[in-house]
Amino acid sequence: MRSLSELMESGVLELYVLGAASSEEIQLVDEMAATHPEVRNELLQISATLEQYAQTSAVKPRASVKALLMATIDYLERMKKGELPESPPELTANSRISDFEKWLNRADAVLPAHADDIYAKLIGYTPSATTAIVWLKTQSDNEVHDDEYERFLIVEGTCCITAGDETHALAAGDFFAVPLHTTHQLIVTSAIPCKAILQRLSVA
Template sequence: MEDLQELIETGLLELYVLGDTNEQDNLLIEKIGAANPQLWAEVDAIGLALEKYALDNGIVSNPIILPFLMATIDFSDRMQAGETPVIAPILHEGAVAADYQQFLERKDMIMPDNFKDVFARILSYTPEAITAIVWISQMAPQEVHDHEYERFLILEGTCDIHIEEDIFHLVPGDYLQIPLHKSHHVMVTSKIPCKVILQRVAA
């Protein structure tokens, strides 16, 4: 499949926006998108249509979904505008904020004044990992990941990450990986939003 219209008709772009495509589909979409910039405009339109549908139908969604949908649209717009992709390092036990300094120094990687719940900016995307800067104002709701490891590096503020019965008290510089198949949620414990490098790595 090399044709943009044929790809649109498959419904894969809707799944891509929702984060439900596999690695092979992602590679296909990115290959066609490299030759057809219109694809990213279609991705943006789908994202906005899904958001409008949710608002019009009064759907109460997971507060994580919309910030990451908007971050995905923003990332697509940046790539379409010619931003040179830079692959962020994989988070690990010895990772430090300085490993991400080139991203943290960017003037567009800032927290808005009036965000609610969660705000995210994607740093890089590969089939292996998606990396973002995320600000959490009070909490991030319960989630379970079956196909990806979620990793945190705390930059500012403090939080408690609850993994089922265990509670991890995190401060700037701390790293934590969420195990697969484990229910978890985040509670901010500082007066300021908790700013983290968040990475989801394919299992």
């Protein structure tokens, strides 16, 4: 590839912007961009076009996905700083809020003022179980789980959870297990955020 026109038409500039160019192609583009403003402008145009495509084609993740992802990052950072991993008890119909007092009374187990509609604090993680304290201000997205059981123990506030064709009113102390393969949504009915212990268990 010897001429500017050959470079512009080769597709190498697109590969360069995508990070898929070879080392030789990167060197070539860098050299050509240093001496040809047309190459620099084309690179900017390609970047802008790809960014616009990404923005218009992006799928917004569910709020719960972001909340649990951020909670996982926080949990891993706490482990790096010396916090020892723990295994909170499995949530069942016999679970009580007092079973989780040691985690609910943590100094950092509070809802930050800047929190999104859903906020979570991970308190236990194993390959088969994830346990978190969650706060929900208004409502969750519609979800369905095919490979994990989702269970709730309400700690504060009230909510209604619709699972399939049934709606259940829940208050502090109430337990609910979401059936597999069932679309469900939680809607807060109290003036304060609904606070709960959330546990997701892998299907054996």
